[in-house]
Amino acid sequence: QVQLVESGGGLVQAGGSLRLSCAASGRTFSSYAMGWFRQAPGKEREFVAAISGSGGETRAADSVKGRFTISRDNAKNTLYLQMNSLKPEDTANYYCAARPRFIRVVAADYNYWGQGTQVTVSS
Secondary structure, three states: OEHHHHHHHHEEEEOOOOOEEEEOOOOOOEEEEEEEEEEEEOOOOOEEEEEOOOOOOEEEOOOOOOEEEEEEEEEEEEEEEOOOOOOOHOOEEEEEEEEOOOOOHHHHOOOOOEEEEEEEEEE
């Protein structure tokens, strides 16, 4: 069982930056691949980025490549999402998720989810 708690969301102007954090419970954090997903009102949840348990492999959606960076600190049981050059279309509720072993980009493949943190980008 893994419990996830996101933080770091907020209101930011277009072009600004935010760093999201996801604190995980448990002593086996490094055995889980982690992902960030987002969901805007009236839209389906979409993949943002994912990282392997060791941190050696990452994936990112085309819409955020070059702007968002996923990372993790296994000693602190924490996942991060550094978001730069934010755009109004990045506005959404952002969720972190965990699954055993391998990276996946589909939300249904993740077993554990946080409650989400709201990111609002004003134009």
